[in-house]
Amino acid sequence: MSATPPTPPVEPGTWTGGEGSAHVRAVLAPNPSPMTLEGTNTWVIGDAGASSCVVVDPGPPDEGHLAAIEEVVDGRRVEAVLLTHRHPDHSEGAGVFAERVRSRVRAEGPGADDLTDGDVIVAGDLEIGVLATPGHTRDSVCFYVGADDALLTGDTVLGWGTTMVAWPDGRLDDYLASLDRLAGLTGSGRVRRFLPGHGAYLPDADASVHFYLDHRRERLDQVRQAVEGGATDVQSVLEVVYADVPRELWPAASRSVEAQLHHLRGTERS
Numbered sequence: 001m002s003a004t005p006p007t008p009p010v011e012p013g014t015w016t017g018g019e020g021s022a023h024v025r026a027v028l029a030p031n032p033s034p035m036t037l038e039g040t041n042t043w044v045i046g047d048a049g050a051s052s053c054v055v056v057d058p059g060p061p062d063e064g065h066l067a068a069i070e071e072v073v074d075g076r077r078v079e080a081v082l083l084t085h086r087h088p089d090h091s092e093g094a095g096v097f098a099e100r101v102r103s104r105v106r107a108e109g110p111g112a113d114d115l116t117d118g119d120v121i122v123a124g125d126l127e128i129g130v131l132a133t134p135g136h137t138r139d140s141v142c143f144y145v146g147a148d149d150a151l152l153t154g155d156t157v158l159g160w161g162t163t164m165v166a167w168p169d170g171r172l173d174d175y176l177a178s179l180d181r182l183a184g185l186t187g188s189g190r191v192r193r194f195l196p197g198h199g200a201y202l203p204d205a206d207a208s209v210h211f212y213l214d215h216r217r218e219r220l221d222q223v224r225q226a227v228e229g230g231a232t233d234v235q236s237v238l239e240v241v242y243a244d245v246p247r248e249l250w251p252a253a254s255r256s257v258e259a260q261l262h263h264l265r266g267t268e269r270s
């Protein structure tokens with residue numbers, strides 16, 4: 001039996017952005033695709049009446065999109081432009097947008113080493129916590145908005161479908177550890193809602209993270225069986241294990257397969 005995802009708040013493919021939680025709003029970027037779902041969510045975090053806010057993942061450098069984010073910012077000071085990770089669908093417009101609102105871009109990892117696990121960013125009365133959650137990429141982080149019991153997950157957890165582990169930058173052992181960490185937060189009730197990088201908000205974060213964990217374990221079992229059945233390379237594993245996944249997603253799936261093969265062989269760190 002395969003893991004079933006919790007029911008999303010809107011039909012997959014129909015999310016248009018808007019309120020994700022009491023203090024967090026999404027501006028949907030015009031970059032839909034099989035990988036980005038309805039498009040990238042640019043999240044604006046802050047109290048409407050406060051003097052400052054934070055912008056997460058400005059997305060592509062599309063003039064109309066950047067103007068739409070600025071409209072939601074509505075004159076508040078932008079404390080920081082944060083990135084959940086550096087894939088271009090999240091980060092490409094970040095520099096331009098930061099200049100526009102006289103702020104600065106902050107991200108985790110090589111080249112920046114700026115955001116660190118445990119950092120807290122303050123915008124008005126809100127505190128936004130930084131959680132390192134490598135796996136999708138090495139520099140993936142989540143942002144915790146305690147006032148809303150909400151966690152911005154970037155591409156670590158998506159609104160629908162499942163995400164990829166972008167080998168060699170992404171590693172499956174990291175990814176599983178990150179999901180376990182999220183499960184700890186949802187299990188204790190500190191996080192009730194996920195605000196993903198793509199797709200609608202997930203109102204039952206605990207069910208969503210357990211679906212992801214089940215799905216990953218299932219895929220890993222399938223890959224293990226395929227290898228035992230004689231599949232020797234990425235392509236032959238794809239044909240057996242990812243037969244149910246649309247072909248256009250195979251390039252991404254192949255990176256997840258590589259991550260899984262390395263995980264099974266114990267060669268992720270070599």
Ligand SMILES: [Zn+2]
Binds near residue numbers: 036089090155198
């Ligand atoms: Zn993305």
